[in-house]
């Protein structure tokens with residue numbers, strides 16, 4: 001006989017979880033007096049009721065989440081008591097000014113997008129899961145705003161955190177994050193809120209975002225980011241479950257297959273282009289830890305994206321008759337390991353440091369060694385560049401973006417993913433609705449011209465979104481003196497002259513660049529110049545661009 | 556100027572500490588979010604967590620929205636409501652919720668409700684319920700839970716459309732409260748049903764779908780769910796339906812009558828919704844008051860809100876009147892429908908007056 005416990009004496013018969021979930025799902029009904037508004041349409045057909053694999057109810061959800069929160073906030077307090085910031089690496093925290101400026105908007109966009117899928121899903125079984133996701137994403141957005149505020153209050157240089165949401169709306173780097181977020185909630189509701197957000201971004205890429213990033217943070221003395229982001233990530237399995245159920249409710253209908261193929265291709269490539277650019281840079285260039293035994297971003301990618309996602313999630317979709325673009329997965333992998341995508345992005349961000357709102361310090365000998373070890377050939381392509389960067393980090397030098405001695409050629413912007421066309425040999429252009437556009441890759445060209453259109457392979461796609469707005473950032477300041485542009489961006493410190501961004505981590509006024517140090521150079525839009533070319537000139541320009549550039553030796 | 560660079564001034568100076576205050580330089584003391592106008596003297600934590608996270612081309616969104624719907628409608632549009640504002644960014648939620656406060660409050664309610672049910676069941680409370688009362692719980696509280704659910708799904712839909720983060724988050728927490736409460740009722744009924752022989756868990760939905768008593772209520776809720784204007788949904792929920800039908804049934808009937816039927820549990824479960832509503836109402840009144848006072852669009856807005864009030868009050872009043880027979884079903888009659896309705900009308904008149912609306916004749920004493 002087992003011992004009597006208080007629990008056993010007082011235990012009451014309850015209803016099972018499955019029963020609770022099915023009673024709760026039965027709260028829904030089909031309206032008969034007034035039809036529900038259908039304002040976010042889709043071209044997909046959803047005839048099956050999506051099943052809820054998680055079977056949760058809100059009354060266990062809220063206490064569980066509160067408990068998670070308690071742990072997060074307790075850990076933040078403990079980090080301060082333990083004087084975390086005395087030992088944190090500023091190189092790392094500076095990049096958090098960019099990362100945390102971006103991420104709360106994609107998070108809350110995911111909350112909004114639940115409105116779109118929840119209404120489209122027949123039946124109410126998945127309603128609870130989507131409600132939880134909506135509240136989770138509200139959690140993620142505000143918990144990240146809180147973390148950012150906490151850095152601002154406790155880190156040596158708060159400038160850049162203090163202007164965060166204004167900077168998010170304006171910076172040429174955050175543009176990439178806005179493309180990511182708007183993709184979740186604009187256009188065809190299933191394309192956006194199911195395939196792009198859940199089936200691809202959450203299922204594949206949150207691992208690099210929310211698992212790989214925290215490990216690197218910890219290596220740089222930052223224990224706060226892991227606390228918050230691992231807690232965030234613990235909500236993702238629920239979201240991945242929601243997305244998968246929804247996908248399963250559509251996948252058996254062959255009329256959806258064409259659209260699924262389109263959207264998986266678009267979503268995978270865009271996520272690669274955006275997330276790998278940003279997170280790859282944070283992890284590889286925001287760290288001071290050069291332990292050769294740790295995984296590089298390429299290795300992490302292979303594990304999370306290639307093994308866990310492509311092989312175990314994407315490939316099995318083929319048995320439903322969905323065409324998977326294996327070639328795109330291989331191409332993304334090549335861009336990371338052979339074509340230096342991440343390194344070129346970090347180079348681009350640093351070339352543009354004066355238009356950023358955080359500090360980027362030069363990579364040094366210790367970094368070079370690690371890069372060469374992990375990415376053989378790195379030194380010959382990027383070594384001199386970073387030496388130039390260090391050399392030109394002193395006020396009074398010519399701003400690296402305009403410094404002809406360096407040999408860097410400012411890139412075109414990709415109209416699709418918003419990352420510049422950094423892998424020069426993949427640069428391409430095309431005409432859409434009578435206008436010429438530039439792209440970083442064939443896949444991005446396809447995304448703009450073929451996927452985001454009113455028709456797909458002869459089939460009408462009336463719900464599909466369109467690219468809009470002033471997508472080329474450079475065009476916004478075409479013809480402006482860079483000092484005026486920086487002022488207009490608001491990337492100036494409270495003294496009215498010192499720049500928010502700095503190309504170093506020196507915390508003394510005498511070392512800091514001011515507006516006067518950058519004035520006298522004019523910004524221009526590469527696309528404008530490109531569009532002004534005749535077809536023959538354009539061909540020459542494309543061929544020239546594809547050849548790339550060589551950084552001059554620096555000594 | 557200094558002579559040309561020495562090695563020390565170019566190579567990175569070793570930073571001794573990354574902590575605030577360890578160096579003084581331009582910007583080293585700028586430790587507040589500085590891109591928005593706080594409502595009070597200084598920004599609240601809620602404002603720091605919320606303001607400007609959803610961007611706006613009229614504020615900082617330099618490149619405008621970069622994806623649009625096929626008809627050219629951008630990611631967020633002011634046209635998603637007929638209401639107009641000269642400054643959508645002015646609104647702040649009165650309850651100041653961000654994630655932490657939201658989970659704390661929801662979790663406390665979940666704990667309270669579950670303790671109440673557990674203790675009640677332990678003491679065999681539901682066995683002492685009056686028989687007629689049990690039927691009322693099955694049929695009518697069981698039907699009413701669907702109304703709460705409908706308003707929850709409706710506000711969940713509405714939180715996509717607001718022009719600012721503040722508006723959308725207030726509607727989001729409203730949805731979260733409503734959906735939790737609909738589940739609270741569902742699970743509560745299921746659990747006491749375990750202790751009551753022959754308890755019918757299906758009766759509620761049947762009454763919701765078929766009973767003439769509930770049809771106008773269902774119509775009223777479906778009208779809110781079916782509206783294409785997210786602010787109309789938010790308005791109709793909190794300004795109209797809640798006082799005229801929600802509170803009428805919850806406070807004016809369940810909370811008042813239960814105790815005299817030997818039921819001390821149901822009022823505790825239902826009371827959570829009354830507290831939720833106070834917060835949702837405060838947020839709603841703040842928003843609509845602001846819109847009604849808008850120097851540029853106030854008149855337009857008041858006219859619009861009056862038309863919403865008219866439309867939804869007619870539906871909700873019809874719903875309320877049809878609920879009347881429920882008041883005579885308990886064996887011990889201690890509350891009168893007339894009193895409850897008078898109270899409900901009184902309440903909606905108070906709310907309407909606060910947002911400067913004209914109270915329709917049907918809502919007069």
Ligand SMILES: [Fe+2]
Pocket residue numbers: 107110136137140232
């Ligand atoms: Fe999230």
Ligand SMILES: [Fe+2]
Pocket residue numbers: 110137202235236239
């Ligand atoms: Fe998520």
Ligand SMILES: [Zn+2]
Pocket residue numbers: 273414415416417418419439440441444
């Ligand atoms: Zn691209």
